[in-house]
Amino acid sequence: MDDGGAYLATMRRTAPLVQCITNFVAMNVMANVLLAAGASPAMVHDPEEAAEFAAIAQALTINIGTPDPRWVEGMLAAAEGAARAGVPWVLDPVAVGATAFRRDIGARLLALRPGVIRGNASEILALAGAAARGKGADSADPVAAAEDAARRLAQTSGAVVAVTGPVDYVTDGARAFRIANGHPLMPKVTALGCSLTGVVGAFVAGQPRLEATVAALACFGLAGEIAARAARGPASFQTAFIDALHAMTPDDLTLGARVEAA
Amino acid sequence: MDDGGAYLATMRRTAPLVQCITNFVAMNVMANVLLAAGASPAMVHDPEEAAEFAAIAQALTINIGTPDPRWVEGMLAAAEGAARAGVPWVLDPVAVGATAFRRDIGARLLALRPGVIRGNASEILALAGAAARGKGADSADPVAAAEDAARRLAQTSGAVVAVTGPVDYVTDGARAFRIANGHPLMPKVTALGCSLTGVVGAFVAGQPRLEATVAALACFGLAGEIAARAARGPASFQTAFIDALHAMTPDDLTLGARVEAA
Amino acid sequence: MDDGGAYLATMRRTAPLVQCITNFVAMNVMANVLLAAGASPAMVHDPEEAAEFAAIAQALTINIGTPDPRWVEGMLAAAEGAARAGVPWVLDPVAVGATAFRRDIGARLLALRPGVIRGNASEILALAGAAARGKGADSADPVAAAEDAARRLAQTSGAVVAVTGPVDYVTDGARAFRIANGHPLMPKVTALGCSLTGVVGAFVAGQPRLEATVAALACFGLAGEIAARAARGPASFQTAFIDALHAMTPDDLTLGARVEAA
Numbered sequence: 001m002d003d004g005g006a007y008l009a010t011m012r013r014t015a016p017l018v019q020c021i022t023n024f025v026a027m028n029v030m031a032n033v034l035l036a037a038g039a040s041p042a043m044v045h046d047p048e049e050a051a052e053f054a055a056i057a058q059a060l061t062i063n064i065g066t067p068d069p070r071w072v073e074g075m076l077a078a079a080e081g082a083a084r085a086g087v088p089w090v091l092d093p094v095a096v097g098a099t100a101f102r103r104d105i106g107a108r109l110l111a112l113r114p115g116v117i118r119g120n121a122s123e124i125l126a127l128a129g130a131a132a133r134g135k136g137a138d139s140a141d142p143v144a145a146a147e148d149a150a151r152r153l154a155q156t157s158g159a160v161v162a163v164t165g166p167v168d169y170v171t172d173g174a175r176a177f178r179i180a181n182g183h184p185l186m187p188k189v190t191a192l193g194c195s196l197t198g199v200v201g202a203f204v205a206g207q208p209r210l211e212a213t214v215a216a217l218a219c220f221g222l223a224g225e226i227a228a229r230a231a232r233g234p235a236s237f238q239t240a241f242i243d244a245l246h247a248m249t250p251d252d253l254t255l256g257a258r259v260e261a262a
Numbered sequence: 263m264d265d266g267g268a269y270l271a272t273m274r275r276t277a278p279l280v281q282c283i284t285n286f287v288a289m290n291v292m293a294n295v296l297l298a299a300g301a302s303p304a305m306v307h308d309p310e311e312a313a314e315f316a317a318i319a320q321a322l323t324i325n326i327g328t329p330d331p332r333w334v335e336g337m338l339a340a341a342e343g344a345a346r347a348g349v350p351w352v353l354d355p356v357a358v359g360a361t362a363f364r365r366d367i368g369a370r371l372l373a374l375r376p377g378v379i380r381g382n383a384s385e386i387l388a389l390a391g392a393a394a395r396g397k398g399a400d401s402a403d404p405v406a407a408a409e410d411a412a413r414r415l416a417q418t419s420g421a422v423v424a425v426t427g428p429v430d431y432v433t434d435g436a437r438a439f440r441i442a443n444g445h446p447l448m449p450k451v452t453a454l455g456c457s458l459t460g461v462v463g464a465f466v467a468g469q470p471r472l473e474a475t476v477a478a479l480a481c482f483g484l485a486g487e488i489a490a491r492a493a494r495g496p497a498s499f500q501t502a503f504i505d506a507l508h509a510m511t512p513d514d515l516t517l518g519a520r521v522e523a524a
Numbered sequence: 525m526d527d528g529g530a531y532l533a534t535m536r537r538t539a540p541l542v543q544c545i546t547n548f549v550a551m552n553v554m555a556n557v558l559l560a561a562g563a564s565p566a567m568v569h570d571p572e573e574a575a576e577f578a579a580i581a582q583a584l585t586i587n588i589g590t591p592d593p594r595w596v597e598g599m600l601a602a603a604e605g606a607a608r609a610g611v612p613w614v615l616d617p618v619a620v621g622a623t624a625f626r627r628d629i630g631a632r633l634l635a636l637r638p639g640v641i642r643g644n645a646s647e648i649l650a651l652a653g654a655a656a657r658g659k660g661a662d663s664a665d666p667v668a669a670a671e672d673a674a675r676r677l678a679q680t681s682g683a684v685v686a687v688t689g690p691v692d693y694v695t696d697g698a699r700a701f702r703i704a705n706g707h708p709l710m711p712k713v714t715a716l717g718c719s720l721t722g723v724v725g726a727f728v729a730g731q732p733r734l735e736a737t738v739a740a741l742a743c744f745g746l747a748g749e750i751a752a753r754a755a756r757g758p759a760s761f762q763t764a765f766i767d768a769l770h771a772m773t774p775d776d777l778t779l780g781a782r783v784e785a786a
Contacts, residue, residue, distance in 0.1 A: 017659055017660050019660075023305070024286055024289045024305065024548055025289045025290050025293050025305050026290075027289075027290075027548045027549045027551075027590075028290055028549050028550075028551075028552055028553060028714060028715065029290060031549050031714035031715070032713065032714050032758065032759065032762075035712050035713070035714055035758065036712065036757065036758050036759070040659055040660055040662055041660070041714070042619070042622075042660030042661060043547070043548065043549050043589070043590050044590070044622075044623075044660075045590065045592075046590075046591060046592040046593075046625070048591075048592065048593065048623075048625040049591075049622075049623040049624070049625040049626065052623050052624065052625075053622065053623055056622075065305070066289075066305050066306070066307065066308075067308060067310075067311075068307075068308040068310065068332065069308075069310065070592065095304070098304075098306075098311075098315065098318075099306075099310075099311040099314050099315055100311070100314065101308070101310040101311040101314075102311065135279055135302055136279050136281075136302055136303070136304030136306075137304060138302055188297050188298065188508065189294065189297070190290060190293035190294050190297055190303070191290065191293070232505045232509075233298065233504060233505025233506070233507075233508040233509055234294065234297065234298050234504060234505065234508055235294065235298070235500065235501040235502070235503070235504035235505050235508075236501050236502075236505050238294075238759065239501060239759040239760050239763060240756075240759075240760075241759070242757060242758060242759035243756045243757025243758065243759050243760050244757070245757075246712070246757040246758055246759075247756075247757055285567070286548055286551045286567065287551045287552050287555050287567050288552075289551075289552075290552055291552060327567070328551075328567050328568070328569065328570075329570060329572075329573075330569075330570040330572065330594065331570075331572065357566070360566075360568075360573075360577065360580075361568075361572075361573040361576050361577055362573070362576065363570070363572040363573040363576075364573065397541055397564055398541050398543075398564055398565070398566030398568075399566060400564055450559050450560065450770065451556065451559070452552060452555035452556050452559055452565070453552065453555070494764075494767045494771075495560065495766060495767025495768070495770040495771055496556065496559065496560050496766060496767065496770050497556065497560070497762065497763040497764075497765070497766035497767050497770075498763050498764075498767050500556075501763060
């Protein structure tokens with residue numbers, strides 16, 4: 001794959017406006033992560049304005065973490081607005097297997113052809129229609145168990161599919177990569193996965209989806225590795241993580257990315 | 263009372279899935295506090311899925327901090343779903359005396375028999391039908407002024423009632439304990455009380471309600487004492503608090519808990 | 525202008541109850557900023573209780589960052605309730621030029637005569653009916669470009685208008701001040717502008733609007749300058765900022781404020 005730092009440099013230069021429809025837990029940290037990375041986040045979700053805004057954004061991300069029917073209406077309108085305007089959008093199917101309501105939302109959003117899908121192994125398995133064992137928003141399945149499902153889901157949906165965990169797996173249905181960056185404290189901080197989805201959105205704005213997604217995951221994981229050196233627990237880790245993302249240079253990313261073809 | 267550390271050890275081992283219906287202010291910090299303590303939080307509130315999810319959770323917590331009619335519907339459905347499934351649930355009646363809307367919500371939730379009620383003195387007084395002087399979400403009454411009301415509320419409702427403040431008071435209507443752990447910076451950080459309610463939920467999952475509630479309060483207050491040593495103000499206190507909760511061992515809790523029978 | 529520290533001292537002594545109707549991104553940090561400054565925040569937004577609560581608050585702030593029709597109903601009811609009770613209220617017209625929905629909300633709230641309006645240059649230009657170039661919630665116009673619009677808006681609306689940016693501009697339509705406190709990391713932390721609106725609300729509770737707004741802006745910017753000395757990036761900056769606001773004395777503010785008549 002190409003040089004990861006180049007994707008970060010392009011993202012920083014364009015500072016894309018990323019519309020985020022996300023859950024209440026992630027709102028603040030996701031916005032701070034996007035600002036630190038170099039993008040311009042905007043939380044706009046209501047049906048009154050979600051589609052109109054999607055047409056002026058450079059990317060859209062949709063996260064179903066705390067859904068209700070009106071928010072779902074906004075999600076569908078935004079995804080349709082993005083499609084009409086040629087704006088790429090990223091789906092984050094939080095706990096999609098947990099309830100009937102979420103399974104239905106996942107299916108309806110999937111039909112609107114996201115450019116990228118990012119989830120943990122249990123979520124990707126559930127979205128692909130396979131048996132999954134998620135525990136709320138946490139995965140109870142290893143990444144390896146979801147690789148086949150991810151490849152099939154990419155082929156049937158046309159999306160780049162990213163399964164994140166200790167080692168991430170990203171595929172467009174033909175090619176695939178594994179990204180080994182990251183740190184065990186990351187799942188101890190809530191909404192970091194949601195925030196990663198936002199960073200993926202920022203990277204894919206105007207860049208090739210597969211490569212930009214891989215670069216976003218390496219960038220995010222590398223910030224986690226740097227943060228761990230200064231952390232005394234999950235909260236000081238979160239602080240150091242956002243600081244590290246802000247300080248990271250394209251060269252840091254090129255040197256620190258641990259990506260290989262799968 | 264039994265060894266506080268044993269309740270922490272059991273909670274960590276089972277890592278209970280705690281469904282949280284909470285307010286918008288508390289969403290993120292409550293999830294991070296639960297993760298740091300060792301539980302698995304899930305924010306699921308809408309009537310479309312709240313009751314279904316309550317049946318797969320190990321505990322449910324309901325906080326009325328930023329209510330609207332649809333959220334109230336979800337709260338009632340979740341409390342009923344928890345009752346049907348034998349899942350314990352904890353009520354946090356934020357500012358229950360402040361408006362007619364909140365008084366009505368408090369009464370309706372109380373009728374669904376929470377296993378534990380946790381509030382400040384003004385909230386417990388208001389929920390028990392006594393005169394209270396809260397200022398928004400802050401108490402304007404001392405804990406001691408709410409002890410009689412707490413005992414009566416425990417007897418009439420069947421709940422364990424926890425009045426939190428500089429020294430906490432916990433009663434099941436017959437026995438009672440005082441917990442002296444904590445630090446004056448804690449009320450300067452928003453939503454720490456809400457987060458404590460989540461930790462109480464995690465501790466009472468599968469454990470005796472009175473003792474587990476006391477252990478949760480001691481654990482939370484002790485983390486505050488440890489955090490204060492490193493804090494330069496309320497924000498660095500919050501960071502150190504979550505780190506301390508994550509680092510606390512059962513032995514730390516047994517040694518540091520300051521509990522006595524009341 | 526009078527001594528800035530005197531306004532801080534009065535605010536601290538009265539610890540005003542500030543009702544905040546704000547967006548989901550700002551909820552937590554705004555409450556923590558208000559607590560650190562010395563006020564008592566209360567997030568109460570629903571039409572069921574917003575007007576009732578406004579009558580017992582000492583100030584009200586309304587931020588349109590993540591609007592939907594029901595929240596707008598609550599905003600209008602609260603603003604009317606505040607007016608009836610003689611409670612001052614502050615408008616924060618986030619991204620008001622971005623969509624038709626927001627332009628309509630802005631116009632309806634403006635008609636209810638806010639005591640203070642605080643926004644970035646693009647927002648003040650849009651609210652005043654001039655051409656603006658905002659990018660989501662970020663300004664794309666310099667403060668200087670909005671000074672004429674601010675003065676006209678103050679004259680037509682009766683509000684004190686504060687345009688915030690690298691150097692803030694505050695006017696009541698006749699007199700005007702510039703405040704040079706602040707730090708470039710501030711716009712890299714989400715919702716700090718929203719939080720500033722809350723602090724303005726706390727300062728104007730029972731104090732002259734123009735002078736109290738100027739003092740609030742100086743206080744906020746000065747905390748940013750102090751925080752920057754300890755920061756390693758935007759997240760450690762936010763922590764240090766809240767700690768600095770909590771530690772600031774009236775004398776610190778009087779000495780550090782960089783205010784001049786415009």
